[in-house]
Amino acid sequence: MDDFRLRVFYSVARHRSFTKASAELFITQPAVTKHIKALEDMLSLRLFDRKGNTIVLTPPGEVLFRYAGQIFDLYQEALFELNSFKSQQKGSLRLGASTTIAQYLISPLLASYYERYPTIQLSLLTGNTEMIEHAVLAKEIDLGIVEGKKHHAGLKYHDFLEDELVAVVHSKSRYSRLKEITLEELSALPLVLRERGSGTLEVLETALQGRGIRPSNLTVVMHLGSSESIKSFLEHANCLSILSSRAIEKEVRSGELKIVSIKDFRLPRTFSFVHLQGLPEGLAAGFMTFARRYYQQ
Incomplete structure (x- = not known):
């Protein structure tokens, strides 16, 4: 349903790196370059400039980056809503939250999520940031919400709340x-x-x-x-x-x-979602979208 060229652009723009986008999307760096060029040709606009060894977004690139984030959030939300018509919507989601988040932020979010999706079984592990990161790495939980710096190369972090x-x-x-x-x-x-x-x-x-x-x-x-x-x-x-x-x-x-x-x-500081490297799937991806929407209201 989504345009892979736009996903490639979004990955390059987030990382400011063709190499990191290549690793995230499991495609070669020349393939990343090819997709970006095809997107620029289609739009007749330059999206990136190079300043020394650094990649920066052009003004059109900044605009597209902002909209791309909204597009992918809506895409995940649409998939999540559509899955409510299928059996996949049932299941369990194992969450983890660092102490401050668990005590002061997550309870109303979980209550709202339960009201909307009562067939999904939720569990919550609470600990400090280090404990939650280790739980994700050990596959004891599917998705964590943590505070502090980004520590592990094997984990993917997504900004959530300031x-x-x-x-x-x-x-x-x-x-x-x-x-x-x-x-x-x-x-x-x-x-x-x-x-x-x-x-x-x-x-x-x-x-x-x-x-x-x-x-x-x-x-x-x-x-x-x-x-x-x-x-x-x-x-x-x-x-x-x-x-x-x-x-x-x-x-x-x-x-x-x-x-x-x-x-x-x-x-x-920024509270962040954290999961294993790669794009989050299924209930974890849907929960991230739901949580962002909840706190934007």
């Missing part, structure tokens, strides 16, 4: 009077942070290293395994933490927790 990490204190803490701190002040303040293997900790440490600050220089009093345990700890200790803004929405609204700005320092 998030931001923020510094937070309890309103009863002596540090609640703070409105803004510097990175140097952050390093000196007592911190309670997520455990090793969590995407939250990894994003923080990577960003600090980019600013020349070693994670070992932080004053970390404890590592805990969930945002909920950290929030409870903050209630009884004069400490700061770095948590997902999605994890503290209710407490910030109620005044229980307070966000402290860090001068000239932000911690954006």
Whole structure:
């Protein structure tokens, strides 16, 4: 149903590489070049330019890339809807979600999915990002949703939702009077942070290293395994933490927790779908499309 030339273009545009598109689509690099040229000839437009060793999209290429993403999402959604008329729509889908996502995002999504597709059996494995990635690699789950960096060459990552990490204190803490701190002040303040293997900790440490600050220089009093345990700890200790803004929405609204700005320092991150290399198929592909539509509403 879909145009393979457009799929080739979309792969090259996402990776900014003919070689990576070739590996993803299991075709030769000359074949990739041939498909791109055929598409450009058909459109009478140049879609890519080369700048040194880098491939960049032309303005027409940017437009096509945006629409191609929407086309493939709609295509997957159409297949998913059509499969509801066939027995293939029945079955089981094994999902995994890192801790923050499982606690604050996925429950309403799963409930909506169940209401729409009650014949599909869902299961959810929860753990930190590292655990979920290993579960995908071991084929213990079909699809994961994780936070943090992309780690494994054997896994495919697709951007899902944007998030931001923020510094937070309890309103009863002596540090609640703070409105803004510097990175140097952050390093000196007592911190309670997520455990090793969590995407939250990894994003923080990577960003600090980019600013020349070693994670070992932080004053970390404890590592805990969930945002909920950290929030409870903050209630009884004069400490700061770095948590997902999605994890503290209710407490910030109620005044229980307070966000402290860090001068000239932000911690954006992306939640991602993750599956084994290759294009996702069947229920996993349909769930990705359903989830994106759900959070776009």
